[in-house]
Amino acid sequence: MREKRRAERLVNTYADLILRVAYTYLGSRADAEDVCQETLLRLLRRREPFESAEHERAWVVRVTANLCRDLLRRRASHLTVALDEVSEPASDEPTDEFESTARVLRAVMRLPLAYREAIFLHYYENYSIREIARACDCSEDAAAARLSRGRAKLRELLKGDGLYEGDV
């Protein structure tokens, strides 16, 4: 019973956030849901108390990102296909119905992972440059560069779609 109450709190507090973080990394709702369950399970099993709600949220984002990176690394290391099975490059068509209606999100998801990661952490989670650097295990200069280049690339993509409003 206690575990269920804890699970309720954690799901209601973090499930959507984890889904959004994981989707940013993986680009697939199904994969994001798998990572969500794993992150919540780890959180549920964790015994050490958090210092604050902010500490807990930061832990959630960090663990989700790490699980996503692990998944991407595993897939990259096992990807072997015969030449005649290589698919055509992915089109610019949205991968799911949600993304088809979310124009900015769709454009962000077309950015390289390092850029969209920085954009998510800064513009959705309000991370500072320093916090992005810590989360991404890079220097502050590198974090700032990823954010700047991500914005520039996003501007190009939105212009190309005829959707740029000049405020990026």
Add this chain to the structure above:
Amino acid sequence: MRGTFDEYRRELDGMGFSTGEKNELIGRLSREAAPRRARFPRAAVAAGVAIALGAGVVTAHATGALSAADELIADVFGTESAQTETIGGAAQPAGASAAAGGVTVSADAVLGDDTHYVIVYSLTPDDPTLFEGVARSDEGTVLLGFSNIAIPENEGAAGGGMGAYFYDADPDDASVQYVQQCWAETADGLAGTTAHVKFVDLRALDPETLEPAGEPLATGTWELEVPLDYESAAISLPTGQTVDYEGASVTVTELSVSPLGVMISYDLAGTPDTSQEFPQLNLPVFVNFADGTSFDATWVGGFGDDTHVTKGASFDRIVDAEDIASVTVGDVTIEVPHA
């Protein structure tokens, strides 16, 4: 606020789980996160041996569960403190302590009833770094073990069983905790008796093999007399039922449940017709709870011989006795009487 990123945030906010999906997720997590009785280190499983004091011994493994007092209870069972009142609270045995080889072992808490009890010990080393290099299992237990099968001896007990494991209640201090969850069959019940416990040589376990690795961390013998000073909340159930078990006729002679577990004794006429190694021990027994879940006590081991068996099992949490609805033995279900 830039309009584009405002839109980005709104779009992301629109991504989420439905209420139904969240409820499913809660259910899955609750089940998966519940303490698992089957995944103890081999040392703990090896210590879960049912012993019998008499001829014709049939022994097998029994897995164990957890217990503590106050904060230790919450650590080990994951229960609310109110649940400890269900079984009369936790007592801290005075004087149950022994030192050897640079480690002091003290019994910090005991919970129990007439058939089941749990003791939580603390192992405090003189050298505060002694346990720092000891591996942890995926389940969070500390991979330590004693050289002996440290099952407590209970006065007047015909036999019993135990499961045990080590864990670290407070990583900031030098101590680790050792949990023993035990059951025993006695003529007059366990409450008010004393458990004699003996530990020999403390060793770290290899995380791959779960076998003792290297020299003992602490050499010596620790002997403690642990008073089982509590009031029992065990409920005795009606007996005399006869069921068919793989061609053998089984008659229930004793059956009790408590917030900590279940115990059953039965007579057998004939040999169960199965290929199992000790089929007499594996009579199907399920404890059924009010929420529709069940605890499977079929494969928990036990002791006895070809004509009489006693087996017991400890739950992986403290259960409110009011939530125990019935016990199914074979194809017979016995309701648990509640006041």
